[in-house]
Every structure is written in C-alpha cells, then in structure tokens.
Amino acid sequence: MGQAQEQEFKQLLKEQYIYRETLALISWDMHTCLPKKGLEQRLETVGFLSEKLHELQTSSRMKELIELFKEDAADRVLQKSALECEKIYNKQCVIPAKEYKEYVMLRSKSEALWQEAREKSDFSLFQPYLEKIVEYNKRFANYWGYENHIYDALLGQYEPGITVKTLDEVFPKLRKELTTLLKKIQESKVEADSSPLYHYFSEQNQEALSLELINRIGYDLEAGRMDTSVHPYTFGISQSDVRITTRYNENDFQIAVFSALHEAGHGLYEQNFSESLKNTPLAEASSMGMHEAQALFWEGFIGRSKAFWETNADLLEKYAPAGIHTLSLEQIYHSLHAVKPSFIRVEADEVTYPLHIMIRYELEKGLLTGEIKAADLPQIWNEKMEEYLGIRPETDREGVLQDIHWASGDFGYFPSYTLGYIYASQLHSALSKTVDIEETVRQGQFSPIKQWFTKNVYQYGKMKKPLEIIEDLSGEQLNPDHFVHYLNKKYKKIYQF
Amino acid sequence: MGQAQEQEFKQLLKEQYIYRETLALISWDMHTCLPKKGLEQRLETVGFLSEKLHELQTSSRMKELIELFKEDAADRVLQKSALECEKIYNKQCVIPAKEYKEYVMLRSKSEALWQEAREKSDFSLFQPYLEKIVEYNKRFANYWGYENHIYDALLGQYEPGITVKTLDEVFPKLRKELTTLLKKIQESKVEADSSPLYHYFSEQNQEALSLELINRIGYDLEAGRMDTSVHPYTFGISQSDVRITTRYNENDFQIAVFSALHEAGHGLYEQNFSESLKNTPLAEASSMGMHEAQALFWEGFIGRSKAFWETNADLLEKYAPAGIHTLSLEQIYHSLHAVKPSFIRVEADEVTYPLHIMIRYELEKGLLTGEIKAADLPQIWNEKMEEYLGIRPETDREGVLQDIHWASGDFGYFPSYTLGYIYASQLHSALSKTVDIEETVRQGQFSPIKQWFTKNVYQYGKMKKPLEIIEDLSGEQLNPDHFVHYLNKKYKKIYQF
Numbered sequence: 005m006g007q008a009q010e011q012e013f014k015q016l017l018k019e020q021y022i023y024r025e026t027l028a029l030i031s032w033d034m035h036t037c038l039p040k041k042g043l044e045q046r047l048e049t050v051g052f053l054s055e056k057l058h059e060l061q062t063s064s065r066m067k068e069l070i071e072l073f074k075e076d077a078a079d080r081v082l083q084k085s086a087l088e089c090e091k092i093y094n095k096q097c098v099i100p101a102k103e104y105k106e107y108v109m110l111r112s113k114s115e116a117l118w119q120e121a122r123e124k125s126d127f128s129l130f131q132p133y134l135e136k137i138v139e140y141n142k143r144f145a146n147y148w149g150y151e152n153h154i155y156d157a158l159l160g161q162y163e164p165g166i167t168v169k170t171l172d173e174v175f176p177k178l179r180k181e182l183t184t185l186l187k188k189i190q191e192s193k194v195e196a197d198s199s200p201l202y203h204y205f206s207e208q209n210q211e212a213l214s215l216e217l218i219n220r221i222g223y224d225l226e227a228g229r230m231d232t233s234v235h236p237y238t239f240g241i242s243q244s245d246v247r248i249t250t251r252y253n254e255n256d257f258q259i260a261v262f263s264a265l266h267e268a269g270h271g272l273y274e275q276n277f278s279e280s281l282k283n284t285p286l287a288e289a290s291s292m293g294m295h296e297a298q299a300l301f302w303e304g305f306i307g308r309s310k311a312f313w314e315t316n317a318d319l320l321e322k323y324a325p326a327g328i329h330t331l332s333l334e335q336i337y338h339s340l341h342a343v344k345p346s347f348i349r350v351e352a353d354e355v356t357y358p359l360h361i362m363i364r365y366e367l368e369k370g371l372l373t374g375e376i377k378a379a380d381l382p383q384i385w386n387e388k389m390e391e392y393l394g395i396r397p398e399t400d401r402e403g404v405l406q407d408i409h410w411a412s413g414d415f416g417y418f419p420s421y422t423l424g425y426i427y428a429s430q431l432h433s434a435l436s437k438t439v440d441i442e443e444t445v446r447q448g449q450f451s452p453i454k455q456w457f458t459k460n461v462y463q464y465g466k467m468k469k470p471l472e473i474i475e476d477l478s479g480e481q482l483n484p485d486h487f488v489h490y491l492n493k494k495y496k497k498i499y500q501f
Numbered sequence: 502m503g504q505a506q507e508q509e510f511k512q513l514l515k516e517q518y519i520y521r522e523t524l525a526l527i528s529w530d531m532h533t534c535l536p537k538k539g540l541e542q543r544l545e546t547v548g549f550l551s552e553k554l555h556e557l558q559t560s561s562r563m564k565e566l567i568e569l570f571k572e573d574a575a576d577r578v579l580q581k582s583a584l585e586c587e588k589i590y591n592k593q594c595v596i597p598a599k600e601y602k603e604y605v606m607l608r609s610k611s612e613a614l615w616q617e618a619r620e621k622s623d624f625s626l627f628q629p630y631l632e633k634i635v636e637y638n639k640r641f642a643n644y645w646g647y648e649n650h651i652y653d654a655l656l657g658q659y660e661p662g663i664t665v666k667t668l669d670e671v672f673p674k675l676r677k678e679l680t681t682l683l684k685k686i687q688e689s690k691v692e693a694d695s696s697p698l699y700h701y702f703s704e705q706n707q708e709a710l711s712l713e714l715i716n717r718i719g720y721d722l723e724a725g726r727m728d729t730s731v732h733p734y735t736f737g738i739s740q741s742d743v744r745i746t747t748r749y750n751e752n753d754f755q756i757a758v759f760s761a762l763h764e765a766g767h768g769l770y771e772q773n774f775s776e777s778l779k780n781t782p783l784a785e786a787s788s789m790g791m792h793e794a795q796a797l798f799w800e801g802f803i804g805r806s807k808a809f810w811e812t813n814a815d816l817l818e819k820y821a822p823a824g825i826h827t828l829s830l831e832q833i834y835h836s837l838h839a840v841k842p843s844f845i846r847v848e849a850d851e852v853t854y855p856l857h858i859m860i861r862y863e864l865e866k867g868l869l870t871g872e873i874k875a876a877d878l879p880q881i882w883n884e885k886m887e888e889y890l891g892i893r894p895e896t897d898r899e900g901v902l903q904d905i906h907w908a909s910g911d912f913g914y915f916p917s918y919t920l921g922y923i924y925a926s927q928l929h930s931a932l933s934k935t936v937d938i939e940e941t942v943r944q945g946q947f948s949p950i951k952q953w954f955t956k957n958v959y960q961y962g963k964m965k966k967p968l969e970i971i972e973d974l975s976g977e978q979l980n981p982d983h984f985v986h987y988l989n990k991k992y993k994k995i996y997q998f
Contacts, residue, residue: 045742
C-alpha cells in the first residue's frame with residue numbers, strides 16, 4: 005500500500021467515526037433533552053445522517069480499501085479496522101436494498117403491534133408480525149451465512165466467536181447449578197428481603213450519592229456526565245465524552261444507585277479504549293456480552309459487596325435518610341441480596357436472571373430452526389417458566405410479551421446478557437490472582453482494579469474478541485464454573501446452607 | 502424548470518438545513534452539557550460538518566441551480582431561497598480559499614491575543630493583530646463589493662438594506678435625543694436605583710419563575726427548553742426545537758429573568774417561522790437587528806412594563822423572597838429603570854446602551870476607511886465616551902478592549918444592536934394601533950401580541966428584509982422617533998421632569 009491509500013483509508017474511517025459520534029450525541033439528546041415537538045424533525049435528521057454513514061460503509065471504494073488493508077500485518081489497527089469494516093460491509097450489502105427497506109417498515113409496524121398486544125395482554129395480535137419477522141431473520145441468516153447452525157449467523161452479530169455449540173454445552177450446565185442454588189435459598193430459614201432499604205430518599209440526594217460513588221470507582225466526570233432517562237443507558241459519543249443515564253424511585257434508592265454503577269461500568273470501558281483506536285471502528289466494546297460484563301462487574305461484584313458499603317458508609321451517612329444509614333452493614337448487605345423468582349426479566353436478581361435468558365434463547369433458536377411455531381410460544385414460555393423458576397405467568401403480558409427484542413427483530417441478542425455474567429466472573433477470578441479485591445475495595449482503592457481492567461480489557465476495544473480476552477488472561481475458554489462458584493460462596497454465607 | 506431539477510434543488514436545500522441543524526445542536530451541547538475533555542474531539546466534528554455544509558453551499562451544481570431558480574417567480578419560497586443561497590455562495594466563493602484559511606488562523610490568534618491584552622489591560626499587545634484583521638476585512642469588503650461606502654459591504658452581511666448613508670442620518674439624531682434625555686434623568690431629584698431588588702433569591706426559584714414567565718408570554722416549552730450557560734443565548738436547532746439559555750445571580754434575580762425573557766423573545770421568533778420555510782435557508786431571522794428587536798420587545802417593552810409585573814404579581818408571591826414580593830408595584834417598576842452611564846456595554850441600560858454602540862460604529866467605520874488608525878483607538882474611544890456618556894474609562898480593559906467582536910473580525914455587526922431598539926419601537930407603534938398593549942398585558946393576555954408578531958414578522962423569516970417588514974406595517978422607513986418617544990414618555994413619568 006502506498007502512503008496515499010493509507011491516508012485515504014484513514015480519512016474514510018475518520019468520517020465514519022464522526023457520523024457515528026454525531027448520531028450518538030443525537031441519540032443521547034433524544035433520550036434526555038429533546039423537546040416533544042422536536043422529535044419528528046430529529047428523526048429525519050437521524051435518517052439522513054445514518055444514510056450518509058451507510059453510504060460511506062458500503063461504497064465500492066471502501067470495498068477496495070478493505071481488500072487492500074485486511075491482509076496488511078504492518079499496521080495491526082488498520083488491518084483489524086479493515087476486517088471490522090468488512091463485517092459491516094457484508095452485513096449491510098448482502099441484503100438486497102428493497103428487502104431491507106421492507107424489513108425496516110415491517111419492524112416499525114411490528115413494534116407498534118407488540119405494544120398494543122402487550123397492553124391488551126393478547127399474544128395473538130402480535131403473532132402474525134412475529135412470524136414475518138422470523139421469516140426475514142431466517143433469510144438474513146442465510147445471506148450472512150453460517151457453518152453449523154442458522155442461529156450462529158445471528159448470534160455472531162453480537163457475540164463474535166460464540167456459537168450454538170458452545171451455548172448448548174454451557175447453558176444447561178449453568179441452569180442445573182442455578183436451579184439447585186435457588187432451591188437452597190428458597191428452603192433456607194434466613195429471609196432476606198429488601199424492605200429495610202425502602203425509605204423516602206430525595207432524588208437530589210440520590211443523585212449526589214450516585215455521582216460520588218461513580219467518581220470514586222473511577223468513572224471520569226470530566227469525560228462524561230450523568231443525566232436521567234426512562235431506561236438507564238450509556239452513550240459513548242467519543243471516548244472523551246461517554247455519558248450515562250440513570251433513573252430514580254424516591255422510595256427505593258437501589259434503582260438509581262445500581263443503575264448508575266452499572267452504566268458507569270459501561271462508561272469505564274468506553275472511556276478507556278486505547279488512544280490508538282480513535283477514529284476507527286475498533287473504538288467499541290469487544291462484544292455486547294463483554295460490554296455487559298464490565299457493567300455487571302462494577303454493579304454486582306464490586307457494588308453489591310460488603311466491602312463496598314463499608315468503605316462508602318460516609319456517603320450513606322451524608323446523603324441517606326436515617327432509616328437507611330443507621331442500618332448495620334450486615335443488614336444492608338442482606339437487603340441487597342434478596343433472591344426470589346419473578347416474572348419480569350429486568351427486575352430479576354442475579355441468581356434467577358440467567359434462567360430468564362435461557363428460556364428466551366431456547367425459544368428463539370427453536371423459532372429459527374422451525375422446531376417451534378410462533379403460535380405455541382405462550383404455552384412453551386409458561387411451561388419453561390414453571391420448569392426453571394417454579395412460577396407460571398397468568399397473562400401474556402407478564403410472560404411472552406414482556407420484551408421488545410423480538411418485535412424489533414433482535415434475534416441472537418439475549419444470550420449476551422448471560423454471557424456478561426460468565427465473562428465477568430472469569431475476569432473476576434483472573435483479577436483476584438493479582439489483586440486482593442475485597443481488601444482493596446474496603447480501603448476504597450479502586451484504581452488498581454480500574455488499571456487492571458484498562459490493561460487487560462478496556463484498552464483493546466474491538467482489537468480482541470471476547471474469548472481472546474478471556475483466554476489471554478486465564479488460558480480458559482468460556483467457563484461458567486467461576487460464576488457458579490462466586491454465587492454459591494456468597495449465597496451460602498447469606499442464607500446459611 | 503423541470504420537476505427533476507426542482508426535486509434536486511429542494512433536496513440540496515434540505516441537506517444544508519440538516520447540517521445547520523446538527524451544528525446548532527452541537528453548539529447548544531458545547532455551551533450547556535459537553536464534558537471538559539470532550540471539547541477537542543467535538544471541535545474536529547464541528548470542522549468536518551462545517552466543511553460538508555460549505556461543500557454543499559459552494560458546489561458548481563449549486564451555482565447552476567441558483568441561476569435556474571433565482572428568476573423563477575412561480576414558487577416564491579424557492580426563488581427567495583435561491584437568492585439567499587446566492588448570497589451565501591458569493592460570500593464564501595469570492596474570497597480565495599488560501600486567503601480565507603490564513604484569515605481563520607489569524608482570527609484565532611487575534612482572539613487569544615485580545616484575551617491576553619484585556620487581562621493585562623494593554624491595547625498595544627492587541628494592536629498589530631487588529632491592524633491585520635482590519636486589512637483582511639477591507640479586502641473582503643472589496644471582494645464582496647459595495648456601491649457607496651466600503652463599510653456597507655460588511656454592514657450588509659448582518660443588516661440587508663441598511664447602509665452608512667442611513668446610519669449617518671439616524672444615529673446622530675438619536676444621539677442628540679438620548680444625551681438630552683440622559684441629562685434630564687441625571688438632573689432629576691428622583692433617584693431610581695435597583696437595590697430594593699437585591700435580595701437572596703434561590704437559583705431554583707429563579708428558574709421556576711423564569712419558566713412560568715416565558716410560558717405565559719407564549720414561548721413553547723414543548724418546542725424548546727431553558728438551560729444555563731455563561732452567556733445567555735438562543736439556539737434555533739429547528740423550528741420545533743428552539744432552545745434558550747439563561748444565567749443566575751442569586752443576589753440579583755433581574756439577570757436571570759430578563760435574560761430569559763430576552764432569549765424567549767428570540768425563541769418566539771424562531772418557533773414561529775412559516776412551515777413553508779422548513780428545510781430552506783429562509784427559516785432564519787430577517788436580520789440580526791430584527792432578531793434583536795424581538796428579544797428587546799419582550800424583554801423591554803413588555804417585560805419591564807408596569808402592567809407585566811401587575812399581572813405576574815402571583816408569580817413573584819409564589820417564588821420571590823418576601824423582601825421582593827412585598828415591594829409595591831411602583832417600587833418594583835422604579836427599581837427596574839435605574840439609568841446610569843457606565844463603562845461596560847453589556848451592563849448598560851436602554852437609554853445609554855445605544856450610545857455605546859454609536860462609538861463602536863464610528864470607530865470601525867473610521868478603521869475601514871483609514872481615517873482612524875488602530876494606534877489611536879484607545880484615545881478616541883475615551884474621548885467619545887466622555888463626550889457621549891460623560892465618563893472616561895481609566896483602563897483599556899474597561900474601554901476599547903471590552904468586546905471580542907473586533908478580535909473575531911465581526912466588523913459591521915455592532916449597529917444591529919441599536920437597530921434592534923429602533924425596529925422594536927417601530928413595531929411597538931404599529932402594534933399599538935390594533936392592540937391596547939398595556940391593557941392586554943395587564944390582563945395577562947399575551948396571545949394577541951404573539952399572534953400579531955407571528956402574522957407580521959415571525960412567519961416571514963428571511964422572506965422579507967427588515968425594512969420591508971417595517972414599511973409593510975407602517976409605510977415608514979427606518980425612523981428613530983418612535984424609540985425616542987417611547988423612552989421620553991416612560992422616563993418623564995419615572996423621573997418627573
């Protein structure tokens with residue numbers, strides 16, 4: 005390659021980066037600030053800028069440059085960028101434009117119908133649209149291609165390197181362990197419930213507490229900010245501007261604080277990509293699951309630990325109502341670990357959460373292969389809920405209709421949520437070999453942890469796939485044992501079995 | 502013109518509109534939300550998107566379409582758009598690219614040097630840069646062309662239809678009237694000072710008060726929002742998203758409230774352009790002066806009237822500290838009209854403000870013609886201050902170095918501030934022929950006023966030049982008598998002369 009081609013390729017990467025950055029800023033604005041009447045015009049703008057980005061990603065010149073640079077081992081960042089661009093190119097170019105347009109329109113209708121169906125708790129309204137969405141996803145999967153299983157084509161979009169073969173080994177094993185643990189907790193005489201934490205706690209004070217906590221763990225408020233939105237989210241606009249949102253319930257401060265810690269975990273990842281990835285498509289998380297792992301690590305492994313509330317007792321005293329800050333550390337810790345099967349995934353605790361995911365994984369895999377018919381979903385859903393969690397939803401609304409993902413065509417995404425727990429646990433084990441985590445947290449020293457993650461995970465962005473990160477650290481492949489061990493150890497103590 | 506050409510022209514106008522909208526959103530974000538470390542990357546993005554906009558505005562295809570549509574009387578909006586595009590095209594294309602680039606760099610340095618000079622209160626540091634900036638502006642004025650006076654080329658960028666000939670008639674006349682009025686106020690036995698309003702007033706309550714006030718006058722908070730920034734400003738992102746900012750001083754609530762009313766006046770203008778101007782360059786204010794007129798009308802003519810505080814007494818009682826809301830209406834009204842010569846333009850009252858502007862106008866005109874040398878500016882400045890306002894600055898900092906405008910190369914802009922007062926007064930007179938303004942305000946009925954402005958000013962955007970708007974309403978040209986009459990009538994009563 006000549007100097008000129010390298011220059012041109014870098015320039016094209018940079019232009020794409022700028023459009024992505026602009027779209028991320030607009031998205032943040034739409035979730036936090038946009039006045040109601042501004043929505044329509046803003047959607048036109050999003051459409052226009054997305055189209056510009058799409059043109060850049062799929063031009064024939066881009067394809068030529070991808071071919072040139074994807075074999076070039078001289079500059080690893082450029083080479084990996086070319087491979088990432090190829091993935092994006094293929095994803096967008098193999099679907100005939102007309103078909104994709106029809107699909108986008110179908111998806112909008114499908115989301116609207118899902119909403120109506122959910123409100124009326126009537127799956128049959130949504131069913132015909134779901135069937136069509138599944139048909140399109142089958143076709144797309146065939147366009148994208150796969151080696152062993154049609155679902156792999158979809159899974160690979162979110163979780164490169166993970167296949168049905170892996171999940172079909174790992175998930176049943178994990179399910180057995182989790183249902184056993186759940187049973188022990190349910191049979192325990194110890195009752196841990198969250199109600200001791202339910203005191204009025206002003207939004208203003210919750211915000212101040214959350215800001216101090218995320219600042220302490222190392223989220224850089226000079227390269228980010230925290231706002232409010234209906235669903236907490238992280239907006240990586242650029243790596244020097246990674247904004248998070250949280251939400252408030254003045255009678256349950258856990259929601260705001262753990263949302264903030266969760267999003268700050270995502271934020272720490274995006275604030276600490278290597279400078280060398282700037283203006284490339286590699287300045288993104290390795291995968292959805294690896295992104296989730298960072299959020300779960302800071303929220304769960306750190307944020308729900310006893311040591312964390314010991315070191316941050318000063319902040320509780322400063323901001324929390326007396327009813328909370330006079331609780332003993334033990335009481336707080338127990339209250340943060342109430343485990344109970346429930347119908348709604350996003351409200352589930354860490355023990356039952358992965359079981360919710362497994363049900364979805366099995367169902368969407370079955371839909372893709374045709375082994376499960378859309379019409380049978382509600383019944384199969386309810387049966388699996390009973391089998392895995394011991395509870396049976398009485399309505400479609402608290403059953404099969406609760407998530408928007410299928411209406412939006414996001415097949416293959418759900419497993420990332422559970423992979424996040426597994427990755428996080430494997431990283432936690434690796435970290436604990438060099439850092440005494442509990443002691444470090446107790447002393448309020450979060451920077452060794454942040455440094456370790458920056459060195460081993462954050463900096464790489466998309467330079468490494470999730471399993472490469474795990475393997476380089478531990479020599480292992482995907483291994484749910486760490487997660488199981490972590491849960492058993494913790495809950496055994498709390499529930500005394 | 503064929504259908505296809507019209508389609509193409511509209512599409513190109515729309516694309517420009519979208520880039521302008523996106524840049525406006527980014528600008529709002531930079532003034533209100535952007536985390537510190539995000540600035541560098543954001544400036545790169547602004548540079549890139551501005552370049553894209555510039556390319557669209559100056560393409561040879563654009564030039565062809567301008568030629569096609571500027572004569573087309575069939576669609577007035579398209580025709581006027583073509584003329585506006587031609588103006589932008591000419592402004593950008595007649596300056597050789599190399600020269601413009603040098604100028605942009607010079608301007609950055611000049612702003613930095615001005616800042617340093619101001620801090621050290623030493624004009625000589627800034628002088629060599631100012632000389633160069635003036636040289637460039639002379640050259641640009643010659644590129645752009647003018648009929649009678651070199652300054653007209655610059656003035657016309659901000660105030661189409663206004664020339665040196667007009668200002669040289671109007672300003673001296675106005676000056677005489679204002680200095681006479683000022684003398685009467687200074688000789689009056691009535692002392693009106695603002696100090697009765699200086700009570701601690703929490704930012705939170707000032708914000709709530711400001712929001713209710715701007716909502717009452719008709720600023721649409723569903724198509725806008727109010728945030729905080731160092732300098733209050735209006736960001737017209739699209740006409741369904743016009744955001745304003747204000748600033749707070751907890752010991753002087755006037756700053757927040759009148760900034761909010763001022764910016765809401767700008768906001769009302771931009772929220773009420775005709776729908777037919779959407780996606781064209783005509784969805785902007787007629788001129789800088791006409792924009793300022795809308796802000797001054799709502800801030801001054803309405804916001805500082807006695808009737809306004811009579812009808813809004815309930816809000817003062819709700820939000821203001823007792824020390825303020827127990828003042829009599831008369832006391833409040835007097836306190837809002839303290840007149841006193843002072844050094845700093847942006848802190849001046851409405852009687853002395855235009856005198857500050859006239860000094861700047863005379864000086865920049867002299868710089869452009871060469872009749873005034875940069876080296877002599879500080880002395881001439883001080884002499885004029887003494888002549889017009891009766892006070893003499895002791896330092897360059899509170900004299901010639903106070904404004905950034907010249908450092909940024911904004912020659913020809915200052916007159917718009919005073920034209921704003923004159924336009925506003927002419928509009929006020931025209932409005933008073935059909936609406937009993939005082940009575941309407943006293944009853945808290947602002948919608949007839951807003952409707953009148955929408956019908957006669959707002960809706961037109963750039964479809965009419967400022968003097969066309971004035972002439973269509975009153976048959977008059979620029980006439981400062983209305984402003985003089987308004988001031989004399991008001992202050993005569995307050996200061997009893």
